[in-house]
Amino acid sequence: MAHLDAYNRPISYLRISVTDRCNLRCIYCMPPQGVTKRSHAEILRYEEIETVVRAAATLGITKVRLTGGEPLVRPGIVDLVRMLARVEGIDDLAMTTNAILLNDYAKGLAQAGLRRVNISLDTLRPERFERITRCGKLEEALAGMEAARQAGLEPIKINTVVIREMNDDEVVDLARQTLEPGWHVRFIELMPIGNSMAVEGNWRERVVTAREIQEQIEATLGALEPAKVLPGGGPARYYRLPGAKGTLGFITPISDHFCHQCNRLRLTADGHLRPCLLSEYEIDLRTPLREGADVEHIKTLILQAIERKPMQHHLDECQIPTGRVMSEIGG
Ligand code: SAM
Ligand code: SF4
Numbered sequence: 001m002a003h004l005d006a007y008n009r010p011i012s013y014l015r016i017s018v019t020d021r022c023n024l025r026c027i028y029c030m031p032p033q034g035v036t037k038r039s040h041a042e043i044l045r046y047e048e049i050e051t052v053v054r055a056a057a058t059l060g061i062t063k064v065r066l067t068g069g070e071p072l073v074r075p076g077i078v079d080l081v082r083m084l085a086r087v088e089g090i091d092d093l094a095m096t097t098n099a100i101l102l103n104d105y106a107k108g109l110a111q112a113g114l115r116r117v118n119i120s121l122d123t124l125r126p127e128r129f130e131r132i133t134r135c136g137k138l139e140e141a142l143a144g145m146e147a148a149r150q151a152g153l154e155p156i157k158i159n160t161v162v163i164r165e166m167n168d169d170e171v172v173d174l175a176r177q178t179l180e181p182g183w184h185v186r187f188i189e190l191m192p193i194g195n196s197m198a199v200e201g202n203w204r205e206r207v208v209t210a211r212e213i214q215e216q217i218e219a220t221l222g223a224l225e226p227a228k229v230l231p232g233g234g235p236a237r238y239y240r241l242p243g244a245k246g247t248l249g250f251i252t253p254i255s256d257h258f259c260h261q262c263n264r265l266r267l268t269a270d271g272h273l274r275p276c277l278l279s280e281y282e283i284d285l286r287t288p289l290r291e292g293a294d295v296e297h298i299k300t301l302i303l304q305a306i307e308r309k310p311m312q313h314h315l316d317e318c319q320i321p322t323g324r325v326m327s328e329i330g331g
Pocket of ligand 2 (some may be wrong): 025098120326
């Protein structure tokens, strides 16, 4: 049974940043020069991550997502998937990736026990992809997506961060992909976090709300129908265009925050447990792990994090967490 936090929310989901490194530099996630990389010694070892997941599983965490940074740039990632897939109690093991390396890894990940992938893709235009990611090739991401499909890492969800005057003119084109070839696309409101363009100047001007996106889509493609939540659907609200195979989701951390139903904890790449993405409070697990803490000891620290999970974020009061970038925390 999932453990309840102080606001009666069952905590059943752990997101793990396995590395702060990345092969892209998305404008809303990182500064142009990238972030100062943590040394290998600072990053949790796979055995340490496994201990945390074992402890979490005994507290009723059933779902784990590997993220980062880009999880596929960490050497041996398939081994980590194999280790975590064997942990009793974890029945949903997924990954969020930019897909650039999925062509090489999809099959191995599926064989090791990964269930599904979410793929971040903000545009269907090659030059724009290169501009937003500061270096990426769209064709590589699309090849990665196809490899994931062939490996059965489904349902694949596409995550699109919508930014005003950057890619907001593409929401209709992206929505069309739910008709053919039948993608599941989720639009995410830009969040002010880390040291990126997402916190510069008046960030609110760059946020395109789910409502605006929905209006644009409906004006061209017709009314959306409510759809069932996808497996591992998280905080998105799901819809479907009439007759579409794929779904459209909206994730609204800014215009309609979903803190009251938040069920997650995050483990940073350097081993700190963070009960809320948008609050700087963290508990250090790395020090006790390196001092020999066992599953029982780590369990007590996870319980502390659950008990200290804040009721909601405070962006409205301009409390913007800038201490860490998204890639370290695990977006
Ligand atoms: N590298 C992987 C990827 O891009 O899918 C995993 C890590 S990335 C930090 C996880 C997710 O966070 C991505 O879907 C990305 O679009 C999202 N993200 C990063 N910065 C964001 C921001 N400022 N606002 C909203 N979403 C953001
Ligand atoms: Fe890398 Fe993902 Fe951040 Fe883009 S969003 S820079 S792919 S970690």
